[in-house]
Amino acid sequence: MADLSSTFVGIKSPNPFWLASAPPTDKAYNVTRAFRAGWGGVVWKTLGEDGPPVVNVNGPRYGAIWSGDRRLIGLNNIELITDRPLELNLREIKQVKRDWPDRAVVVSLMVPCLEEAWKAILGRVEETGADGVELNFGCPHGMSERGMGSAVGQVPEYVEMVTRWCKANTRMPVIVKLTPNISDIRNPARAAKNGGADAVSLINTINSITAVDLDSFAPEPTIDGKGSHGGYCGPAVKPIALNMVAELARDPEMEHLPISGIGGVTTWRDAAEFLALGATNVQVCTAVMTYGFRIVEEMISGLSNWMDEKGHKTLDDVIGRAVPNVTKWEYLNLNYVTKAHIDQELCIKCGRCHIACEDTSHQAIMAQKQGVRHFEVMDDECVGCNLCVNVCPVEDCITMVPMAPGSMDPRTKKPVAPGYANWTTHPNNPGAVEAAD
Amino acid sequence: MSGEQVRSGIASGRLEPAQYAANFADLHPVLSSHEARVEADRCYFCHDAPCMTACPTHIDIPMFIRQIASSNPLGAAETIFSENIFGGMCARVCPTETLCEEVCVREIAEGKPVKIGQLQRFATDAAMAANKQFFARAAATGRKIAVVGAGPAGLSCGHRLAMLGHLVTVYEKKDKPGGLNEFGIAAYKAVDNFAQAEVEWLLQIGGISIEYGKALGRDVALDRLRAEYDAVFVAIGLGAARALDIPGAELDGVDSALDFISRLRQAGDLSALPVGREVVVIGGGMTAIDAAVQAKLLGARSVTLVYRRDRSRMPASVFEQDLAAAHGVHLIFNANPVAVTGAGSTEAVTFEYTSQDGERLVATGETFSVAADQVLVAIGQVMEAGPADLAVADGAFVRSEHNRSSLAGVWVGGDCARSGDDLTVSAVQDGKVAALSIHESLMG
Ligand SMILES: Cc1cc2nc3c(=O)[nH]c(=O)nc-3n(C[C@H](O)[C@H](O)[C@H](O)COP(=O)(O)OP(=O)(O)OC[C@H]3O[C@@H](n4cnc5c(N)ncnc54)[C@H](O)[C@@H]3O)c2cc1C
Ligand SMILES: Cc1cc2nc3c(=O)[nH]c(=O)nc-3n(C[C@H](O)[C@H](O)[C@H](O)COP(=O)(O)O)c2cc1C
Ligand code: SF4
Numbered sequence: 001m002a003d004l005s006s007t008f009v010g011i012k013s014p015n016p017f018w019l020a021s022a023p024p025t026d027k028a029y030n031v032t033r034a035f036r037a038g039w040g041g042v043v044w045k046t047l048g049e050d051g052p053p054v055v056n057v058n059g060p061r062y063g064a065i066w067s068g069d070r071r072l073i074g075l076n077n078i079e080l081i082t083d084r085p086l087e088l089n090l091r092e093i094k095q096v097k098r099d100w101p102d103r104a105v106v107v108s109l110m111v112p113c114l115e116e117a118w119k120a121i122l123g124r125v126e127e128t129g130a131d132g133v134e135l136n137f138g139c140p141h142g143m144s145e146r147g148m149g150s151a152v153g154q155v156p157e158y159v160e161m162v163t164r165w166c167k168a169n170t171r172m173p174v175i176v177k178l179t180p181n182i183s184d185i186r187n188p189a190r191a192a193k194n195g196g197a198d199a200v201s202l203i204n205t206i207n208s209i210t211a212v213d214l215d216s217f218a219p220e221p222t223i224d225g226k227g228s229h230g231g232y233c234g235p236a237v238k239p240i241a242l243n244m245v246a247e248l249a250r251d252p253e254m255e256h257l258p259i260s261g262i263g264g265v266t267t268w269r270d271a272a273e274f275l276a277l278g279a280t281n282v283q284v285c286t287a288v289m290t291y292g293f294r295i296v297e298e299m300i301s302g303l304s305n306w307m308d309e310k311g312h313k314t315l316d317d318v319i320g321r322a323v324p325n326v327t328k329w330e331y332l333n334l335n336y337v338t339k340a341h342i343d344q345e346l347c348i349k350c351g352r353c354h355i356a357c358e359d360t361s362h363q364a365i366m367a368q369k370q371g372v373r374h375f376e377v378m379d380d381e382c383v384g385c386n387l388c389v390n391v392c393p394v395e396d397c398i399t400m401v402p403m404a405p406g407s408m409d410p411r412t413k414k415p416v417a418p419g420y421a422n423w424t425t426h427p428n429n430p431g432a433v434e435a436a437d
Numbered sequence: 438m439s440g441e442q443v444r445s446g447i448a449s450g451r452l453e454p455a456q457y458a459a460n461f462a463d464l465h466p467v468l469s470s471h472e473a474r475v476e477a478d479r480c481y482f483c484h485d486a487p488c489m490t491a492c493p494t495h496i497d498i499p500m501f502i503r504q505i506a507s508s509n510p511l512g513a514a515e516t517i518f519s520e521n522i523f524g525g526m527c528a529r530v531c532p533t534e535t536l537c538e539e540v541c542v543r544e545i546a547e548g549k550p551v552k553i554g555q556l557q558r559f560a561t562d563a564a565m566a567a568n569k570q571f572f573a574r575a576a577a578t579g580r581k582i583a584v585v586g587a588g589p590a591g592l593s594c595g596h597r598l599a600m601l602g603h604l605v606t607v608y609e610k611k612d613k614p615g616g617l618n619e620f621g622i623a624a625y626k627a628v629d630n631f632a633q634a635e636v637e638w639l640l641q642i643g644g645i646s647i648e649y650g651k652a653l654g655r656d657v658a659l660d661r662l663r664a665e666y667d668a669v670f671v672a673i674g675l676g677a678a679r680a681l682d683i684p685g686a687e688l689d690g691v692d693s694a695l696d697f698i699s700r701l702r703q704a705g706d707l708s709a710l711p712v713g714r715e716v717v718v719i720g721g722g723m724t725a726i727d728a729a730v731q732a733k734l735l736g737a738r739s740v741t742l743v744y745r746r747d748r749s750r751m752p753a754s755v756f757e758q759d760l761a762a763a764h765g766v767h768l769i770f771n772a773n774p775v776a777v778t779g780a781g782s783t784e785a786v787t788f789e790y791t792s793q794d795g796e797r798l799v800a801t802g803e804t805f806s807v808a809a810d811q812v813l814v815a816i817g818q819v820m821e822a823g824p825a826d827l828a829v830a831d832g833a834f835v836r837s838e839h840n841r842s843s844l845a846g847v848w849v850g851g852d853c854a855r856s857g858d859d860l861t862v863s864a865v866q867d868g869k870v871a872a873l874s875i876h877e878s879l880m881g
Contacts, residue, residue: 069479267507291482298503301512309511395471 002307003314004300006040008281009173009198009258011131013040013104016315017271017299020262020283021046021108021134021177024293026082028092032099037293038300041104043175043201043283046081046136047089049111049121054080054142060221063210063230074236075286076210078221078228080142081110086124094128106175110136110148113158115165122170132172135162137188138179138204141230150204153179156191163195175260178202178244180237185244186251193257200248201260201283203241205231234286238264242277249278249323266295268302275315276322330423337409337416338384338400340364340377346397349373353388353398361387380410442714442736446782446810447690449711451736457707460734464625464760465529465555473559477506479543480551487540488553493866494521498537502556514564515571517557522596523589523865525565525635526618528558529626531862532723534756565638574644575602580879583608583666585653588616589861590672590851592636592645593868594875599644601876606666607645610652616674617852618861620699623727625734659824663846668875671834671842672851672868675859676821681719681814685777694718694728694815701731710735713811717786718742718766719774720815722752728813729766741767741807743774743786747793775804783812820853831856839874840867848875 006016018041019025019034026045034042048054056079063076082089097105107130111117125133136143137153144151152158159176166174176192178185180203189200207229211220219227241263248254261279265271266287274282287295312318342353342365354365354375364381365388368374377388389398403409405418425432441451452460468476480502488498497516504513517524533539533554541550564571580603584591587609595605613619618632640647651657653673662669678693680686690713704710712735718725721744729742742761744751748770751758762768772788779785786809790801819832828835828843833856835843842849850867852859 071478267503268509269507292484294500295482295503297500298507298509298512301504301515302507302509305509305512395474 002304002312004304004307006281006315008104008260009132009175011041011104011106011173012102013281014102015040015296015300015303016275016281017296018042018104018106018260018281018283019288020285021136022285022289023079024285024288026084028096031092031096031105034288034293034296035096035100035103038296039103039293040281041106041131043106043108043134044089044093044130046108046110047086047121047125048081049117050086053083053085056080056083057223059223061230063220063227064234065210065236072234072286072290074208074210074232075234075289076208076221076230076232077205078141078230081108081136086121090124090128093125093130097129097131104132105130106132106134108134108136108177110143113147113152113162115169118162118165119169122166122172126170126172130172132175132198133166133170134175134177134201135166136177136204137162138177138202141207141228150179150181153177153188153204154182156187159188160191160195163192163197167196173198175199175201177204177262179204180240180244180263181207185247186253189248189251189257190253193254197257199258199260199280201262202244202248203237203263205233206237206240208232233263234290235264235266235270238270242273245274245279246277246323246326249320250326266290268299268306271299272303272306272318273322275318276320277326278320278323280315280319332422333420334423334426335405335417335419335421337403339379339382339403340384340386340388340398341401342375342377342388342398343396344376346394347375348394348397349375350393351375352391352393356387356391361385382411442738445714447711447713450708451712451714452708454708456736461624461628461707463628464623465558467562468552468555468559470559473505473556476552476556477502480506481542483542487542488537488551491537491540492521493536493860493862494527494869495866496520496524496557498553501560502551502553505556505560510560510563511567511569513556513560514569517561518564518571520869521862521865522593522639522869523618523635523861524557525561526589526622526627526632527862527865528554528561529631530618530622531860532754532756535754536862565634568638570641572596572600572642574599574642577604577644578602578880580604580667581606581665582668582670582875583662584670584672585657585662586610586616586672586674586851586853587614587636587647588672588674588851588864589618590674590864590868591616591670592639593865594670594672594848594850594872595645595868596639596642597869597872598875599642601872603644603667603876603879605645607647608651608653608657608662609647609649610655610673612649614647614649616864620702621695621724621727622702622861623698623731624702625731654822654824659826659844659847663844667879668846668848670848670850670868670871670875671824671827672849672853672864673821673823674852675818677819678814679817679819681774681777681812681816683774683776685779685783686814688777688779688783689781690779690783690810691777691812691814694720694724694813695818697728697813698724698731701735707735712737713809714738715808716740716811716813717807717809718813718815719786720744720817721746721750722815722817723757724818725813725815726753726757726761726766728815729761730764732811732813733764733766737811739767740765741769741809743769743772743788743807745771745773745791745798747771750793769807772805773798773800777809777812778806783809785809786812818852818859823853840871841874 004015021043025042143149176197261274262283357365501513501516538550544550615632716732716737718729787806834849848871851864
């Protein structure tokens with residue numbers, strides 16, 4: 001049996017599955033249920049400074065998009081940080097940590113941009129015995145208008161400054177949670193690192209409007225005729241999160257600063273992909289808000305069976321394994337030539353590959369052969385783009401077959417060159433340089 | 438039509454040789470991985486799922502379906518087997534339309550339940566194809582337990598006891614394990630010798646030995662077992678078919694449906710198996726349906742199934758009734774057999790129409806007769822004389838909580854302890870519950 005135990009910035013948990021700071025972690029009641037279900041850790045719902053708590057809207061806070069069968073694909077919310085009194089949260093955090101010493105309890109924080117404010121709350125969190133803090137520089141709505149959340153996360157100088165304050169005022173590990181609402185994720189991440197952060201976590205939610213009600217002409221969710229942009233999360237955001245995690249994992253300036261991967265994790269596979277791209281653990285929000293805490297059983301079983309099958313013994317055998325294979329476009333091998341191939345046994349003759357290629361790509365798939373409906377790739381036109389594979393409804397019906405070096409590519413009428421050659425040395429590249437080695 | 442098919446009487450080889458394989462192929466071939474993915478995607482992962490409650494063994498159905506959906510079929514199989522070690526057979530034979538799938542919220546919402554049985558088959562087949570073992574024995578307890586009967590109830594009990602670290606000896610009357618999985622279930626539900634393969638697979642846990650050809654009451658006495666073992670589980674099924682008690686029942690050609698099925702299940706070459714040209718099946722349960730359908734598949738020209746009550750009271754599910762109808766079996770309701778007629782061998786059965794007066798069946802006096810050169814009787818099974826010291830009521834061993842029998846140290850389960858609801862899955866649950874109870878009583 002694979003060993004799923006995890007250590008993240010010195011914080012131990014029996015598995016790498018944590019709950020992200022959000023409604024599922026807003027109360028002892030929920031967190032206790034989560035731990036009972038098997039979650040390895042939680043990041044408590046973001047706490048604000050002492051005083052009257054924030055207020056949420058009293059109408060709908062969520063919007064969503066669904067598949068045709070109403071499987072939830074993306075969720076959007078306009079919820080704020082916790083709206084419960086600070087004292088109550090702290091008391092519950094202390095109790096939960098005492099009752100569940102083997103689980104990770106990290107506390108998410110968001111207070112105004114003043115060192116005193118951060119210092120004050122850090123001291124109080126330390127008293128709870130929590131394992132660490134996560135700085136919420138990501139919330140894209142409601143709090144950012146007050147100069148907090150993504151308003152901080154979008155300005156690297158602020159990120160660095162606040163992180164430094166926190167490191168100076170606590171012995172707890174400091175995790176900086178990043179907002180994806182920025183053009184280059186490396187800038188705030190490097191700022192966090194420079195400020196002394198022990199780790200980064202990403203992504204928080206993405207600015208979004210999920211839909212517009214075409215009768216009332218108002219964005220959804222609609223509160224008394226009006227709507228506001230909200231934070232997008234769930235399966236739909238996973239590709240964006242994966243890319244941002246990979247960017248940080250391979251950024252030399254980050255020097256392998258630990259990453260907690262967040263965004264759309266729904267099954268063990270999603271989690272394994274985040275780990276492979278360099279995350280040390282994952283955090284989950286929308287999936288439990290859709291299906292309940294029990295899904296962690298599937299995650300534990302799936303990850304452990306997959307690791308057994310592949311001979312991975314510990315998480316370290318998996319973490320970062322895909323990072324060396326993420327590269328820049330200009331280093332991709334231009335001598336690697338593929339052609340689409342349609343398995344005629346599996347083909348159900350829907351014609352989607354043909355029309356996609358014919359209307360929008362390279363006119364490389366015939367729709368008829370000897371007057372009969374028949375879909376077949378014409379190698380002399382196929383550029384190997386993979387569009388037909390992606391639109392085909394039948395799994396493995398169309399595959400991309402690499403051509404052997406030396407064989408004739410009927411499209412270019414040139415033999416497939418052996419070895420590796422990329423754009424940096426390509427004759428068409430005005431800036432081409434001689435290959436370094 | 439071949440000459441053999443129109444030959445009267447009971448004859449073998451009624452079909453072209455190739456036709457047998459086609460007729461007795463898998464009733465529901467296993468889903469492809471694409472089909473399984475699409476089907477699994479339909480599951481809503483309900484809270485406190487009704488399907489789980491409806492499953493007699495309480496498999497965590499939403500969880501195993503989610504595991505299939507996330508490409509973890511072995512994890513799915515583990516989820517299934519941890520509650521039901523016969524998850525493979527149950528996936529093939531459970532009348533899901535009256536169990537898990539009947540209460541699926543998508544059945545209620547749109548009349549199309551998630552195909553739970555077929556998804557279960559998908560996962561369990563994957564595990565068995567990989568010969569994956571999920572359970573290891575706990576540290577040996579030094580306790581010895583006797584199990585009587587190597588059917589689903591007995592082996593489910595034995596497997597769970599072995600898991601818990603006990604040493605199990607199974608006493609089985611026949612020379613093969615499996616009980617009705619091997620001798621009763623319709624051939625097209627358990628193709629490719631699945632019943633034996635499944636037993637071999639589950640015995641790999643170790644700690645279970647089977648003594649074949651040892652019948653309780655004949656070769657071993659209950660007293661002796663109680664003296665030699667720390668506990669005894671009796672799961673001997675219902676051995677005897679209830680006989681037809683009408684004039685002519687002794688004629689050649691009148692046969693027990695169960696014997697007919699059992700011969701079919703054990704036949705190496707189906708073309709050598711004789712079947713009538715006009716077959717009449719008497720009864721309304723799963724055995725009647727299976728006998729009728731299989732007679733038809735063996736090449737009988739006409740098969741008529743006659744049930745004494747109305748359709749709504751038929752024990753066989755609507756799915757089973759439709760299966761028979763789809764195979765060309767003629768179903769007649771509200772008719773009671775009154776005589777079998779024929780010179781030496783059977784030629785016809787005379788029935789009398791009945792009507793239902795509340796729970797009472799009333800003969801109408803009006804009769805009709807159906808030509809039959811073979812009559813298959815499926816009017817229920819009764820317990821063969823069991824150990825005299827176990828109390829019996831309603832044709833089954835009396836049992837109390839956790840399947841304890843009337844005797845201290847003896848547990849009972851499966852068909853021999855149930856009056857009605859005779860299903861493989863219920864037998865499996867009985868064995869599991871008894872094992873847990875035995876464990877608790879021995880280990881405190
Ligand atoms: C024709 C037919 C079709 C069926 N189809 C289905 C179906 O599709 N789906 C479904 O869910 N259920 C079906 N059933 C019901 C199901 O097969 C039974 O409910 C189930 O097999 C009961 O299991 P068991 O272990 O209690 O008994 P059995 O399966 O009968 O096993 C009892 C075992 O005990 C042995 N034994 C008997 N007497 C002694 C003795 N004195 N000493 C030692 N050993 C003894 C027997 O040889 C046998 O191996 C069917 C039943 C029949 C008859
Ligand atoms: C309703 C809701 C409230 C959230 N509140 C917070 C919060 O208080 N603090 C925070 O850091 N992130 C918050 N998030 C963001 C999540 O922690 C997480 O980063 C995001 O949802 C992406 O993960 P997911 O795709 O698994 O949901 C919230 C998300 C949702 C849906
Ligand atoms: S989820 Fe609960 S709190 Fe929210 S709208 Fe529904 S019932 Fe109300």
